[in-house]
Amino acid sequence: xxxxxxxxxxxxxxxxxxxxxxxxxxxxxxxxxxxxxxxxxxxxxxxxxxxxxxxxxxxxxxxxxxxxxxxxxxxxxxxxxxxxxxxxxxxxxxxxxxxxxxxxxxxxxxxxxxxxxxxxxxxxxxxxxxxxxxxxxxxxxxxxxxxxxxxxxxxxxxxxxxxxxxxxxxxxxxxxxxxxxxxxxxxxxxxxxxxxxxxxxxxxxxxxxxxxxxxxxxxxxxxxxxxxxxxxxxxxxxxxxxxxxxxxxxxxxxxxxxxxxxxxxxxxxxxxxxxxxxxxxxxxxxxxxxxxxxxxxxxxxxxxxxxxxxxxxxxxxxxxxxxxxxxxxxxxxxxxxxxxxxxxxxxxxxxxxxxxxxxxxxxxxxxxxxxxxxxxxxxxxxxxxxxxxxxxxxxxxxxxxxxxxxxxxx
Amino acid sequence: xxxxxxxxxxxxxxxxxxxxxxxxxxxxxxxxxxxxxxxxxxxxxxxxxxxxxxxxxxxxxxxxxxxxxxxxxxxxxxxxxxxxxxxxxxxxxxxxxxxxxxxxxxxxxxxxxxxxxxxxxxxxxxxxxxxxxxxxxxxxxxxxxxxxxxxxx
Amino acid sequence: xxxxxxxxxxxxxxxxxxxxxxxxxxxxxxxxxxxxxxxxxxxxxxxxxxxxxxxxxxxxxxxxxxxxxxxxxxxxxxxxxxxxxxxxxxxxxxxxxxxxxxxxxxxxxxxxxxxxxxxxxxxxxxxxxxxxxxxxxxxxxxxxxxxxxxxxxxxxxxxxxxxxxxxxxxxxxxxxxxxxxxxxxxxxxxxxxxxxxxxxxxxxxxxxxxxxxxxxxxxxxxxxxxxxxxxxxxxxxxxxxxxxxxxxxxxxxx
Numbered sequence: 001x002x003x004x005x006x007x008x009x010x011x012x013x014x015x016x017x018x019x020x021x022x023x024x025x026x027x028x029x030x031x032x033x034x035x036x037x038x039x040x041x042x043x044x045x046x047x048x049x050x051x052x053x054x055x056x057x058x059x060x061x062x063x064x065x066x067x068x069x070x071x072x073x074x075x076x077x078x079x080x081x082x083x084x085x086x087x088x089x090x091x092x093x094x095x096x097x098x099x100x101x102x103x104x105x106x107x108x109x110x111x112x113x114x115x116x117x118x119x120x121x122x123x124x125x126x127x128x129x130x131x132x133x134x135x136x137x138x139x140x141x142x143x144x145x146x147x148x149x150x151x152x153x154x155x156x157x158x159x160x161x162x163x164x165x166x167x168x169x170x171x172x173x174x175x176x177x178x179x180x181x182x183x184x185x186x187x188x189x190x191x192x193x194x195x196x197x198x199x200x201x202x203x204x205x206x207x208x209x210x211x212x213x214x215x216x217x218x219x220x221x222x223x224x225x226x227x228x229x230x231x232x233x234x235x236x237x238x239x240x241x242x243x244x245x246x247x248x249x250x251x252x253x254x255x256x257x258x259x260x261x262x263x264x265x266x267x268x269x270x271x272x273x274x275x276x277x278x279x280x281x282x283x284x285x286x287x288x289x290x291x292x293x294x295x296x297x298x299x300x301x302x303x304x305x306x307x308x309x310x311x312x313x314x315x316x317x318x319x320x321x322x323x324x325x326x327x328x329x330x331x332x333x334x335x336x337x338x339x340x341x342x343x344x345x346x347x348x349x350x351x352x353x354x355x356x357x358x359x360x361x362x363x364x365x366x367x368x369x370x371x372x373x374x375x376x377x378x379x380x381x382x383x384x385x386x387x388x389x390x391x392x393x394x395x396x397x398x399x400x401x402x403x404x405x406x407x408x409x410x
Numbered sequence: 411x412x413x414x415x416x417x418x419x420x421x422x423x424x425x426x427x428x429x430x431x432x433x434x435x436x437x438x439x440x441x442x443x444x445x446x447x448x449x450x451x452x453x454x455x456x457x458x459x460x461x462x463x464x465x466x467x468x469x470x471x472x473x474x475x476x477x478x479x480x481x482x483x484x485x486x487x488x489x490x491x492x493x494x495x496x497x498x499x500x501x502x503x504x505x506x507x508x509x510x511x512x513x514x515x516x517x518x519x520x521x522x523x524x525x526x527x528x529x530x531x532x533x534x535x536x537x538x539x540x541x542x543x544x545x546x547x548x549x550x551x552x553x554x555x556x557x558x559x560x561x562x563x
Numbered sequence: 564x565x566x567x568x569x570x571x572x573x574x575x576x577x578x579x580x581x582x583x584x585x586x587x588x589x590x591x592x593x594x595x596x597x598x599x600x601x602x603x604x605x606x607x608x609x610x611x612x613x614x615x616x617x618x619x620x621x622x623x624x625x626x627x628x629x630x631x632x633x634x635x636x637x638x639x640x641x642x643x644x645x646x647x648x649x650x651x652x653x654x655x656x657x658x659x660x661x662x663x664x665x666x667x668x669x670x671x672x673x674x675x676x677x678x679x680x681x682x683x684x685x686x687x688x689x690x691x692x693x694x695x696x697x698x699x700x701x702x703x704x705x706x707x708x709x710x711x712x713x714x715x716x717x718x719x720x721x722x723x724x725x726x727x728x729x730x731x732x733x734x735x736x737x738x739x740x741x742x743x744x745x746x747x748x749x750x751x752x753x754x755x756x757x758x759x760x761x762x763x764x765x766x767x768x769x770x771x772x773x774x775x776x777x778x779x780x781x782x783x784x785x786x787x788x789x790x791x792x793x794x795x796x797x798x799x800x801x802x803x804x805x806x807x808x809x810x811x812x813x814x815x816x817x
Contacts, residue, residue: 007660007661007662009663009688009735010640010641010642010645010663010666011641011729011738013640014639016726016729016730017726017730075723075724076722076725076726076739077723077724077744080722081723082442083721084703084704085435086442086444086704087443087444087447087704087705088703089452089702089703092702092703092727093701094703094725094727095703106428111424140420141420141423143420145416145420147417149416150418150419150420153417153418153421184697184733185697185730185731185732185733349730353734354661354735355817356659444720444721447705450710451708451709451711452705452708453706453707454705454718456718456720457716457717457718457720461710461750461753462603462754464754465754466754466755466758467631467632468628468755468763468766468767471766492771494766494767494768494769496766497624497767497768497769500631501628501631525622525670526620526769529673530620530670530672531673531676532621532648532650532671532674532684532685533621534619534620534684537620537770
């Protein structure tokens, strides 16, 4: 059989989980990461990132809406998927995830967006005509109290929701990691680190996404980019990248050291079938290069005022040029995190559970689980985000509260 | 008190909406719950019956022997006496239930035998095996061997 | 002729006694309504399976019989049961050569002759019907389950085709039926064993390498098998409590 190397169990010829199942943790990761960034401002009072607060929430919503779609396309019988809510098997991580998703969508995300936007929703309601008026009226639930007392209630409740939302976001994406990490049959997946690794790579990708969206959308709107905001986000991105990288290296070192029965097979797989996607795209270009770029930039503010050496001048130059570098680092990061999902999901199925052989993933193009639907599903959240941004503009706040303190390296 | 409730009117409405949604879900769940679910465990009891209701395709030796007593006699004492009839003749439940409607297939007089008796070093010892080139290059095995009593005839 | 007739009667009596429930159920089978045979009590049985590696000749009749009995697709190569062949060079025991051409459906070719004396044998594989089965654990909707008599079955009406159970099985015994898009696997011929017949693979096995066993029946030969042979299960470290017991299983078998 073509592409098969060594011995695989006969039923292992074709992969069970396709690129759509790679997409699914990528999308939910973006949701969790974007939400964590939003909660930085709301709960931890990092004022600098306020310009991205509402954008992050809308981004999370747009991606969360799309998140079940790759799963539905993948299922043999999507029309039966509601059974997960009718007869959930409490021992199954996949079943319980249906409830975690529902909880996060309604009680955390929708509620927080609603509470934060309620004033504008009511104002738009009163100011619109035609179908838009009905839409905003429905969003407001037909209640129009936006006096100071009501808004105070909203603010307090919203803060509580965000506080609950942080562990909920951890649960949302940690659970996806647990879905893989709890399978003892697969040594590439089975590790208690999996939920943590997934979570931190989610945070990394979400922060990178919101940063990129903010830069691109603000530039498209021909507004001034709040560099203090972007510098702060980039700092958090760097911290998250460092933690993510440490966790991945910990997993790798642990595997190499323990050298259990699966190591030889996995090592061979990485060296041959996953070399490009894991070592080049995920580790080097997706993690190390962004860490170096962002790390160097952290030195910028320190060196700005002093030093005439070549190194100091180089770093000062880098600092002036930092916006494109942020875009580059953010893009490489997002590609790297996608590669990480690919390496986990596809990589975990390329080797045989006999540890004696390997198969190949034959991704097709225009089939139900092919590349084309995957691309469409990646584009769709941006379309939804565009609609959300039109309905509920996230922009007003930066006009009224510009951050003025320069960002400092911590 | 009235003022406080006034500030939270929207929350009350939201809570009511949520309550309605939960109720609707419970009703849908009650309506769609599969029958017999949870009787033996976290599964639909009818699945046991579904799995039992599949058609039987191999009759089993007892069914063959019921009618083909002559073959059973012929095999007695021979080295093939315990072999399943359907191992060589294929699944025969439809023939056993209605002998007139279908009859078993005559096994290939060479391939069928070689499946077990062609030399294969991975087999445990004790099974008579032949190297085809040395033994009988071509032609049916039945030229010299009677499958129901495989000693040389 | 006398001894022949006696042997025949003995054999017939043995078959009849062992297949009493089969005889009772046979009318229904003949009538074409096998599901009406209702003298089966799930609480009276606990099914297991015994495989004697030292008897398996790699003929592949079990693979063929299973596909015939259970309507398993011939392509794209899905198997409820299959046979593997191991060839182990004693100087390189960590790298066994293993193959399973079309699951063993057409038997195996002879190994190439050489001066080296290698260790070689066949290993039939099937669903182990684990009593702590990881596939049952992960199914989100309860579409795969442990029957009260110890057989892991699939509810094809409720399976979503999410494939989580296929990922969770350490033995690679599950697959998605490309025609129905739900999961399928060895059912221990549940439709047969609940009528006193044996599984299709055991029925056709010429050497008795495969044996269905009822662990709750004190007279079942599987008890003597487990007592007298050195018995092993596949991947015991996974603690799946597999009920497919192998005698003569070499340590190199994956």
